[in-house]
Amino acid sequence: MHPNPNFRKAGDETNLGFARDRGFGMLSVNGENGPLVAHVPFVLSKDGKFADLHLLRSNPVARALDQPLPAIIAVSGPDSYISPDWYDTENQVPTWNYVAVHLRSSLTKLPDDQLRASIDSLAAQFEERLLPKPVWSNDKMPPEALAKMMRMIVPLRFNLQSVDGAWKLGQNKPDEVRLSAAKQVNGYAIGQETALLAALMQAPVGK
Numbered sequence: 001m002h003p004n005p006n007f008r009k010a011g012d013e014t015n016l017g018f019a020r021d022r023g024f025g026m027l028s029v030n031g032e033n034g035p036l037v038a039h040v041p042f043v044l045s046k047d048g049k050f051a052d053l054h055l056l057r058s059n060p061v062a063r064a065l066d067q068p069l070p071a072i073i074a075v076s077g078p079d080s081y082i083s084p085d086w087y088d089t090e091n092q093v094p095t096w097n098y099v100a101v102h103l104r105s106s107l108t109k110l111p112d113d114q115l116r117a118s119i120d121s122l123a124a125q126f127e128e129r130l131l132p133k134p135v136w137s138n139d140k141m142p143p144e145a146l147a148k149m150m151r152m153i154v155p156l157r158f159n160l161q162s163v164d165g166a167w168k169l170g171q172n173k174p175d176e177v178r179l180s181a182a183k184q185v186n187g188y189a190i191g192q193e194t195a196l197l198a199a200l201m202q203a204p205v206g207k
Helices: 011-021 112-130 144-150 174-190 196-204
Strands: 023-032 035-041 052-056 069-083 093-110 153-170
Touching: 011 023, 011 069, 011 093, 011 112, 011 153, 023 052, 035 052, 052 093, 052 112, 069 174, 069 196, 093 196, 112 144, 112 153, 174 196
Parallel strands: none
Antiparallel strands: 023 035, 023 069, 052 153, 069 093, 093 153
């Protein structure tokens, strides 16, 4: 996480809300020969105390879970390169603006009989955003096909211990300088979700 306190003023509620809305991140644990990484969707509980997810049984992260392991999920948001020229002021340097939230936890396997509830809640979390499209559910799969799929995956629980967020949006610059850069971000679109980043830079967390 960026150490500048200007970028770390978002509270736990804001950071957890961001992670819950994204529902996707980079999961990492320490393996025998170095870090192991998996890119995973997840469902964060309403109280923010845990997240449920699943992995293929053959995934190296899942295979490493003979016992609970310290873990992190890094959730990325919009980001973009920022040119010094965009500030319309002197003595600036290039930088990169972004939003990111880190969730730290103990990662454990759940009993197999909890897998169905876990994958049902994961599908529902995103299907509900597609209304008025009819909601898809696992009930639409033939039972034998669903059972075959479920034998290949393992349910996991991410017991949340801490949350940390960086909202690097130019809060350390004068308003006119930050707003000048925000006007350019979406036009050049270097990065991801630059329209969202530009909007956040116009009214950043911590200002």
